[in-house]
Amino acid sequence: MSGMFANLFGSMSLRKLTSGASMRSKSSIAPATTSRRKVSVRERFSPAPSARSSVADPPKPASLVIYYGSQTGRGEAFANRLVAAARRVGYAADMKDLYKFDPDDFVNEAYVIFILSAYMDGGATDNAAHFNFWINHQVDAKAARLLPDQQYAVFASGDSVYGDNFNLFGIAIDAKLSLLGSRRLLECTLGDASNNLDTTYADWEVRLFRILSESASILTPLDTVTSTRSSKRHALALEPLRFSTIEVPPPHAVDFAMRLQKQNKLPNLVAQNSHFFDPLPLVFGSVSDVVEASLLHLELKVNPLLDKWTCRTGDTLVLYMENTYETAQALANTLNFKLLQWIQAVPVTGVPFKHPFPTPCTVLDVLTKYYECATVSQCVIAALAPYVVNLTERELFEVLASDKEAFEARVVSPKLSLYGLLLLCPSIVLSLDIFLHVIPSMQPRYLTVMSFHEATVGLYLDVPPTPDDISSLETHSGALHAYFNALAAKKERAVRLAKAAKHSLMATVDASQYLLQALMLPARFAGGDRTQPLVLIAANSGLQPILTLLRERLRPPAATGHHSLFYNCKNQDFLPYINEVEGWTDDIGLTLVVASPPEIKATSFETLSDALRAHMLMVLESVDQQQGRVYVCGKTSFLDDIRQTLLVGKRMQLQRDDGSAEAWFAELLEQDRYVESTRG
Numbered sequence: 156m157s158g159m160f161a162n163l164f165g166s167m168s169l170r171k172l173t174s175g176a177s178m179r180s181k182s183s184i185a186p187a188t189t190s191r192r193k194v195s196v197r198e199r200f201s202p203a204p205s206a207r208s209s210v211a212d213p214p215k216p217a218s219l220v221i222y223y224g225s226q227t228g229r230g231e232a233f234a235n236r237l238v239a240a241a242r243r244v245g246y247a248a249d250m251k252d253l254y255k256f257d258p259d260d261f262v263n264e265a266y267v268i269f270i271l272s273a274y275m276d277g278g279a280t281d282n283a284a285h286f287n288f289w290i291n292h293q294v295d296a297k298a299a300r301l302l303p304d305q306q307y308a309v310f311a312s313g314d315s316v317y318g319d320n321f322n323l324f325g326i327a328i329d330a331k332l333s334l335l336g337s338r339r340l341l342e343c344t345l346g347d348a349s350n351n352l353d354t355t356y357a358d359w360e361v362r363l364f365r366i367l368s369e370s371a372s373i374l375t376p377l378d379t380v381t382s383t384r385s386s387k388r389h390a391l392a393l394e395p396l397r398f399s400t401i402e403v404p405p406p407h408a409v410d411f412a413m414r415l416q417k418q419n420k421l422p423n424l425v426a427q428n429s430h431f432f433d434p435l436p437l438v439f440g441s442v443s444d445v446v447e448a449s450l451l452h453l454e455l456k457v458n459p460l461l462d463k464w465t466c467r468t469g470d471t472l473v474l475y476m477e478n479t480y481e482t483a484q485a486l487a488n489t490l491n492f493k494l495l496q497w498i499q500a501v502p503v504t505g506v507p508f509k510h511p512f513p514t515p516c517t518v519l520d521v522l523t524k525y526y527e528c529a530t531v532s533q534c535v536i537a538a539l540a541p542y543v544v545n546l547t548e549r550e551l552f553e554v555l556a557s558d559k560e561a562f563e564a565r566v567v568s569p570k571l572s573l574y575g576l577l578l579l580c581p582s583i584v585l586s587l588d589i590f591l592h593v594i595p596s597m598q599p600r601y602l603t604v605m606s607f608h609e610a611t612v613g614l615y616l617d618v619p620p621t622p623d624d625i626s627s628l629e630t631h632s633g634a635l636h637a638y639f640n641a642l643a644a645k646k647e648r649a650v651r652l653a654k655a656a657k658h659s660l661m662a663t664v665d666a667s668q669y670l671l672q673a674l675m676l677p678a679r680f681a682g683g684d685r686t687q688p689l690v691l692i693a694a695n696s697g698l699q700p701i702l703t704l705l706r707e708r709l710r711p712p713a714a715t716g717h718h719s720l721f722y723n724c725k726n727q728d729f730l731p732y733i734n735e736v737e738g739w740t741d742d743i744g745l746t747l748v749v750a751s752p753p754e755i756k757a758t759s760f761e762t763l764s765d766a767l768r769a770h771m772l773m774v775l776e777s778v779d780q781q782q783g784r785v786y787v788c789g790k791t792s793f794l795d796d797i798r799q800t801l802l803v804g805k806r807m808q809l810q811r812d813d814g815s816a817e818a819w820f821a822e823l824l825e826q827d828r829y830v831e832s833t834r835g
Contacts, residue, residue, distance in 0.1 A: 219248040219367070222256070223270045224283030224324070228408035229348070230272035230312050232515060233356055236501045237268065239401040240360060246367065252407055254282035258289055266306055267337075268363070269328060273313040277323030282407070287324070290331050302337040310359050314348040321345070340366050353507040397508045399588050400498040403515050436464050439642040439669040440611060453639060457610040458666050466612060468703040469678035471832060472602040474671065476638040478529065483522035485574045485628050490585050494519045498587070511596055518587070524672075526591070527598045528573045529631040533562050536576065538593040545582035552580060575629030599674075600635065601833035603788055605699040645669045678832070688716040688783040690774050692763060692797055694723040697788030700832060702736075704786065705745070717744040719770070719777065723763045723789075724751055746773075763793075764800045771804040778823070785823070788832040798831075 219241050223234035234250050241248035261267070274280040279287040293301055309332070311325020322345045329343035344359040346352045440454035457464050487494040499515040502508055512525040522528060537556035543549040555562050566576065573594065577583060585593070606613040616635065627633060646669040653664040678700075685708065691701045701720065708718070720736065736747060748770065750760040760766040767774065777783035787797050798820070805816040823829035 218264075219246045219266045219268065220264045221248060221250045221268045221270065222253050222286075223250065224253045224280040224286070225270075225272050225408045226274045226280040226282075227272075228406045228515075230270050230280070231406055231408050232499060233310065233312065234270045235401060235403040235499050235515070236356075237270065237360060239403075239501065240364070244364060252282055253280075253286045254407070256283075256286040256289070262301060262305075265304060266340075266367070269307065269309045269325070269332075271309060271311050271325040271328060273311065273317075273320070273322050273324045277313065277317060277320030279324050283324070287328075290328065290335075293331075293335055299334065299336055301335045302332065305332075305337040306340050307332050307337045308340040308363055309343040310346060310356065311343060312346040312348070312352065312356075316349055321347075351507075353502075357502065357507070396503050396588060396592055398500045398511075398591075399503050400500055400591065402493075403497050403499045405497050406515060434670060434672045435675055437612065437671045437673055438666045439639070439646050439671065442639045442643055451616040451636060451639070453614045453616055455612040455614070455671065457612070458670070466604055466607050466675050467678065468604055468606055469700040469832065470604045470607075471676040471678065472604055472612070472614065473674040473676060474600045474602055475597050475673065476529075476600060476635060477641070477672075478523045478526075478634075479637050479641060480519070480523065482528055482572070482574060482628055483519055486522055486528060486577070487518065489574065489577050490583075490587075490590065492518050492522075492587055492590075494522075500591075511591065521591070525597055527595045529634045530598070531566060531571065531573050531576050532595075533557075533559075535573075535594065536562070536566075539576075539580075539583065539585070542585050542589065542593075543580045543583045545580065548580035548582050570630040570632045572629060572631045572634070578629060603697065603700050603832045604675075606703075642669045642671075678830075684716075684782075686716050688777040688781050689718040690721075690777055690783055690785045691719065692721045692767070692785070692787045692789075694763065694789035694793045697832070698722060700788055701786065705736075716781065716783070717746070717777075719746045719748070719774065721748045721763050721766050721770075722750070723793075724749065746770075762796075764796055767797065767800050768804065771808075774801070775804065775808055778828070783828075785829045786832070787830070791833055794831045794833065 221234050221238050221241075223230045225231040225234075231252075238248045238250040271283065272280050309325050309329040311322040311329075313322035313325070315321050325345070326343060329339075333339060341359075341362055344355065346355045346359075436458040437455045438458050440456040442454075443452045484494060486492070494517070496518050497515050498518060498521070500508075500510055500512070512521050533556050536552055540549055540552035540556055543552055555565055565571070565579075569575070571579075602614055602616065604612055604614060649665045649668045689704065689708070691704065693701045705718070705720070736745070748760070748766045750763050750766045752761060760769065774785075778785060785801075787794055789797075802816050802820060805819055806812050809815050820829065
């Protein structure tokens with residue numbers, strides 16, 4: 156038993172507190188016997204207030220003081236939430252870190268709320284060690300009368316996986332406060348991180364405010380002001396908000412970074428079994444321009460400090476890029492957001508919600524990492540239109556949201572970014588809360604792996620270069636290029652800092668600075684029976700995974716099916732692996748069809764759609780009669796174009812438009828005989 160209490164009331168950090176530098180030299184904080192009012196040390200040596208000052212300053216209503224003990228920031232986040240809720244309903248509320256606990260202040264506080272996390276076998280968190288030491292040394296005869304005018308409540312936050320140590324610290328503090336004469340507002344509530352912690356807290360908060368409402372003395376004259384301010388933030392909201400944001404100070408929890416790392420996961424839009432995902436152990440390697448082919452060559456490295464990992468050519472890298480700092484700054488200036496302000500998402504109705512971003516974090520992190528600010532859709536424009544004040548500008552948004560041709564001409568063709576769209580309607584008024592509900596979360600980019608060799612993932616991306624001028628923020632052209640350039644700069648900075656590190660011959664590079672937020676989806680395309688033909692369609696950098704498939708067909712036993720390769724290149728003078736490809740025309744019976752723009756070099760076909768239409772009978776015969784497989788690799792717009800071309804060709808073959816072509820195509824997709832892969 157003694158061992159348990161030694162651990163409970165003796166956190167490791169208390170060893171630091173026993174030093175003379177940590178312990179404050181004070182007289183006993185026990186109340187004087189001649190007066191019920193507690194007199195602090197500072198009051199004993201302060202000059203008496205003048206009669207004028209005592210008359211001029213009316214007594215202030217009692218404040219609600221919220222103390223928190225937090226190791227990773229979870230308890231601190233609940234304290235932020237509680238103080239915001241208290242001020243919103245009209246209470247004078249202050250939040251205090253137990254690291255700065257002052258006994259002289261504490262004994263004179265009428266209403267105190269404790270939000271206490273447990274740490275190290277149910278003991279005190281590091282920031283609560285001083286408070287824990289003090290309260291457990293109030294053991295003399297006067298201690299029972301130490302807090303006669305105080306009322307308190309304790310919300311303990313722990314995890315039931317720790318068994319008998321579950322929330323021991325919060326339970327012990329609740330009992331000790333009662334022994335010191337403080338009166339419970341409500342019973343100690345035990346929150347469990349493994350069992351609906353948010354719901355437990357929300358219910359406790361409702362009960363707390365219901366009890367506090369009976370104590371009118373803690374209401375302040377500012378209640379109408381705070382309520383009005385809160386209502387104005389959501390006055391324009393047309394739909395109920397799932398959450399709102401509160402401005403909070405930067406987190407002080409000792410292990411907040413560890414908690415943030417665990418929570419720093421983007422919404423998983425690929426696998427629907429979880430809201431967040433753990434990124435791959437991939438870090439940025441290098442990026443270079445292949446000028447003659449207008450391609451971007453990207454190499455990613457498997458982080459050797461993390462788990463072993465591998466992939467293969469043709470797999471899909473699902474990448475969540477980041478918006479640039481300049482983009483976030485432009486949006487913040489346009490919408491009057493405070494870029495460096497820390498914010499925390501809290502439920503509007505007390506009902507738990509799926510967090511769209513790790514919380515708390517800065518507005519800068521929200522805009523760069525978690526929201527799609529590069530591209531916009533008609534749905535986004537439709538959602539933004541009601542918040543445009545100018546009628547002419549609102550009509551423009553309504554047209555763009557409903558008219559596909561207008562949307563193509565004004566948004567798609569010029570490649571407008573979200574910032575560029577907002578410049579079309581300067582009168583838009585959008586609060587941060589509404590922005591976070593209207594704008595979608597960061598959308599994934601699907602890239603096809605070109606190669607994997609010795610822990611290096613290679614990709615070729617067909618992306619525009621990053622423009623130099625500020626006007627580039629108005630378009631998303633070059634956004635992916637800018638993202639990889641930013642990663643290159645972060646890597647260079649991390650390497651430079653490691654080299655400059657003192658007292659270390661083997662300084663470690665902080666690879667987390669240029670870690671990619673990405674998933675990997677295994678390639679669905681399989682060569683199938685070697686007698687079955689392959690119809691391979693690629694544009695520009697999409698050629699590499701297709702070449703890998705063809706090389707596999709060259710392995711014994713030799714393939715007998717006749718294959719077709721349709722390839723579109725920007726520059727026919729730079730046709731990758733042309734000698735190898737032309738050799739295959741005889742070795743494995745390959746039909747090669749190349750298309751290129753006429754301004755580059757005259758060919759039979761300007762686009763692959765033209766080439767497919769000319770060879771449609773051959774393609775359909777390979778697919779329908781010989782059970783062939785189709786593999787298409789290119790940009791999203793290219794994939795859509797090829798799909799529509801094949802559907803039109805099938806309708807013409809069937810000579811009817813009753814949905815039969817769509818059913819044929821759906822069957823190919825279901826059998827994995829038609830596979831699309833996105834790159835760049």
